[in-house]
Amino acid sequence: MKRLTRLWKAAPLVAAMVIPLSAQAQGRGRTDGPEGSEYGKGGYSRVSENRFSLELNWGAAFAAETSRMNRGGPPLFVGATASFWGADWYQFDISGAYVLQNEQLNVLVGPRFRTYGFPLSFNAGLKAGAFIVPDEGFRFGISPQVGVDMLMASERVVLGLGYALDIPFADHGLTNRVFMNIGYRF
Incomplete structure (x- = not known):
């Protein structure tokens, strides 16, 4: 029973270490469009430069x-x-x-x-x-x-x-x- 209690106490610590590592692995988004065309990570606007x-x-x-x-x-x-x-x-x-x-x-x-x-x-x-x-x-x-x-x-x-x-x-x-x-x- 004490082992199960220790496991439940250790689970939040392991989760607290793993979640930030996975978020950090995502890093910055990449766009290949013109400067200022990003809506978020990887998105582009459809606004034409031809006015x-x-x-x-x-x-x-x-x-x-x-x-x-x-x-x-x-x-x-x-x-x-x-x-x-x-x-x-x-x-x-x-x-x-x-x-x-x-x-x-x-x-x-x-x-x-x-x-x-x-x-x-x-x-x-x-x-x-x-x-x-x-x-x-x-x-x-x-x-x-x-x-x-x-x-x-x-x-x-x-x-x-x-x-x-x-x-x-x-x-x-x-x-x-x-x-x-x-x-x-x-």
Whole structure:
């Protein structure tokens, strides 16, 4: 009986010596990522270093009213977009577009939200800004937009398709734009 009592008294001492030795053997964690990317031992954040992007936009643009089509231009537009990527799911855009058919110039700013998905994601946004309409001058308006984009080449190249409805706050001037874009994140 005395041996069993001694064994129970010695067990906590042995445990007190073994537990710190096993914790010490674990040591420091190892990470192979960039400095500051660790969440704990061995974990990485998904925050991208590529916070800005520039895109070229082009495609078809159709004025909704036949009176605006008499200018003789083809139903095309060209444009560019500069974006700040707050996260992989959120962007803030500044864009400009020139519609050849009705000679309208748009300068728009606003957010765009993206779904999670790699490499393909859907997006929706609402931009607001200036619509410079010939013979009428400056108008304020909005442009709801939807699209799909794909990240390629280490998440630096952006390819996309989109639709925008340009709505200047005037008596007329609606324009439908269907477009493609290619961009680069840096």
